[in-house]
Amino acid sequence: MRNWIKIVIFLWICLPFAGIADEKSDDHSRYVQHVEQGFAAIFQGDNQTAISEFEAALVIEPDHYEILHYLGMAYDQQQFWNKAAESYQRSLALMPDNVEALYSLGVVYFKLDKWVDAVPVLERVVALSPHHARGYEILGKSLVKLRRYAEAVPILTKAVTLKPRAAGTYQELGTAYLNIKEYTKAIENFKKALAFGPGRYAEPHHGLGTAYLRLGEREKSRTEMQIYQQLQKEFAEYERLTRLTRAEPDNIEAWTGLATLLMNQKNYPQAVQVFQKCIELAPDNANFHHGLSRAFMALNYPKHAAEAAEKAVRLMPNASILYNTLGSTYAMQGKRRDALAAFQKAIELDSEQPYYHLNISKLYQSFGNQKLAQEHYRAYEHLLSQQKSKQQ
Amino acid sequence: MNTFYLSRNRNNSNYFLFMARYLILLLLSVCPGIAVFAQDAENMIRIPAGTFTMGSDNRAADEKPMHKVYLDTYYISKYEVTNAEYYEFWKQQAVSAQGVPQHTPENFTHLPQIGDWHERAKRFPNHPVVGVSWHDANAYAAWKGMRLPTEAEWEKAARGYTDRVWPWGNAIESYANTAASDDGYKGGLAPVGSFPKGKSYYGVMDMAGNVWEWTADWYSDVYYWHSSQAFTKRPKKNPTGPTAGSWRVIRGGSWIDKISRCSTTFRFYLYPNLKTSFVGFRLAKTAEKTSK
Structure with missing residues (x-):
């Protein structure tokens, strides 16, 4: 009996310690939950929730x-760069030679225009990881910002060696060469920036214009500067329309303008998104479905393009151009009979469009019907020459 | 080769039928597009030696450039490692470490559909094991006398010899456990092999969705430039990734991801010590070379 009493007293004394253990395990469970929810948020692009969750996790277990x-x-993605820098610094205090955290810190210093701080951090990155292309790239860009052009050249050269076709790095390298008066090398790099860069990349044209001017090639310089100004104008229009659509999300004219601009710029992936937004706002506008179809076609998604063109035709059954597009989408899918019917309908509605005849001519050729193929090809040539003489 | 079929069907009273089936199978195994690949008792699928296309020029920046890679013959597990399989390893580790458990998967008390380790090991034996770090996965693989697949091995097993966006092809289908609500497994894991239509060209299951899978390689966003012909002028042979790094590559997407992140080329990375509910692994082993 006495032993029983002893055991009960012992257990009673131990009870608070058991609580501590439970509490610790509960805390860890909550930590795990916050980390998991943080990752789920990041994967869904919800950085604000990710920040709250990771912050909550770190309150419980701060040394991760x-x-x-x-x-x-996550802070970086939200453009809270000071907070991002603080988090990276805390991370590096726990693991000083973590290359990726060092790189992240270097990038955030660069974004904060703290180029002097960025340089030693990024130098450490490339010292620890000699094949770190992004490290070399941002280090080189920081040196260009600090006007240390001669030092930037070998760093940026290393960056493009590690990551060829990096248009932005060639642009920086061109700038560095331009400033150390090596104009021929500058031109070489600006040209590479244009070759590997996105369409409508303006800055290399400015660089080329400047380099040609310094070499005394005035005509070439003028041409490049004109291209630069035209692209800058387009970019300003793009910025204006983007801002407008952000401020007035239901402004259909702004969305239409943006869609047209993107199609002209051959930025088809973004054009698809913008046309989809237009359709959301005005589902019965055949032009938007038609635009979407053309964008999908340019991206080589004929099935999606055909669906959009079919909708456009249903909404505007007397527009010849819609049948021509529909026919093209069918032809891309190899549905030659459907394509033929659509092209025939387009010509039935408007026989004066040269390209309708060209399309149907190609199709007849694929059927082996040389007679009709040639007939329509002649019609195409005739109508095209008529159009040209009218324009003149 | 194909002995699984043999043992199941051999029947003395129906010998001609067996022979006919065997010959058809033999024919299928050499016919591209409808090939049947050998698998052994451990559910390891043999991936024949050869060159395949890795990466993509049209998707994320770190998938560029699309390039040719040569891999020797290897085996990859048909399924992700399950709770039941990992439990055997974990039990043995506990015994060998004098009862102190090592490589214990993380508990997910807040996710009842996954749950704590002990609970899920018993309740969901066929679910892929999650909550394991890269180090845990590596230790398990070593215990099995195998290893984690390299990133190149993983991609070849997933996309086959053609450029498939997803293991089953290029069309968006509900053939994987993703964040989408129409796959039948909303908010949790699916038992391995639940999506037979989602198998890869080689017959490997669940290479899209369910869980991300640890690979052996360190992550580098520019590694493909160095394993491509851009520098070497010939396909890289058996690439094993950068020699050092901070993150290990994970592949395949998971139950919390959109299908676009579950493509055969999408690359992601995680600190190797992290244990999450959306990362598991599968095994690989090098095929023994036959002497000529």
């Missing part, structure tokens, strides 16, 4: 260098 790094990345 990896979670601090992810927290910094």
Whole structure:
């Protein structure tokens, strides 16, 4: 009996310690929950929730260098760069030679225009990881910002060696050469920036214009500067329309303008998104479905393009151009009979469009019907020459 | 080769039928597009030696450039490692470490559909094991006398010899456990092999969705430039990734991801010590070379 009493007293004394253990395990469970929810948010692009979750996790278990790094990345995505830098610094205090955290810190210093701070951090990155292309790239860009052009050249050269076709790096390298008066090398790099860069990339044209001018090639310089100004104008229009659509999300004219601009710029992936937004706002506008179809066609998604063109035709059954597009989408899918019917309908509605005849001519050729193919090809040539003489 | 079929069907009273089936199978195994690949008792699928296309020029920046890679013959597990399989390893580790459990998967108390380790090991034996770090996965693989697949091995097993966006092809289908609500497994894991239509060209299951899978390689966003012909002028042979890094590559997407992140080329990365509910792994082993 006495032993029983002893055991009960012992257990009673131990009870608070058991509570501590439980509490610790509960705390860890909550930490895990916050980390998991943080990742889920990041994967869904919800950085604000990710920040709250990682912050909450770190209150419970503060010494996780990896979670601090992810927290910094979420802040970075939200453009809270000072907070991002702080998180990276905390992460590096726990794991000083973590290359990716060092790189993240270097990038955020660069974004904060703290180029002097960025340089030693990025130098450490490339010292620890000699094949770190992004490290070399941002280090080189920081040196260009600091006007240390001669130092930037070998760093940027290394960056393009590690990551060829990096248009932005060639642009920076061109700038560095331009400033150390090596104009021929500058031109070479600006041209590479244009070759590997996105369409409508303006800055290399400015660089080329300047380099040609310094070499005394005035005509070439003028041409490049004109291209630069034209692209800058387009960019300003793009910015204006983007701002307008952000401020007035239901402004259909702004969305239409943006869609047209993107199609002209051959930025088809973004054009698809913008046309989809237009359709959301005005589902019965055949032009938007038609635009979407053309964008899908340019991206080589004929099935999606055909669906959009079919909708456009249903909404505007007497527009010849819609049948021509529909026929093209069918032809791309190899549905030659459907394509033929659509092209025939287009010509029936408007026989004066040369390209309708060209399309049907090609189709007849694929059927082996040389007679009709040639007939329509002649019609195409005739109508095209008529159009040209009218324009003149 | 194809012995699984043999043992199941051999029947003395129906020998001609067996022979006919065997010959058809033999024919299928050499016919591209409808090939049947050998698998052994451990559910390891043999991926024949050869060159395949890795990466993509049209998707994320770190998938560029699309390039040719040569891999020797290897085996990859048909399924992701399950709770039941990992439990055997974990039990043995506990015994060998004098009862101190090592490589214990993380508990997910807040996710009842996954749950704590002990609970899910018993309740969901056929679910892929999650909550394991890269180090845990590596230790398990070593215990099995195998290893984690390299990133190149993983991609070849997923996309086959053609450029498939998803293991089953290029069309968006509900053939994987993703964040989408129409796959039948909303908010949790699916038992391995639940999506037979989602198998890859080689017959490997669940290479899109369910869980991300640890690979052996360190992550580098520019590694493909160095394993491509851009520098070497010939396909890289058996690439094993950068020599060092901060993150390990994970592949395949998971139950919390959109289908676009579950493509055969999409690359992601995680600190190797992290244990999450959306990362598991599968095994690989190098095929023994036959002497000529």
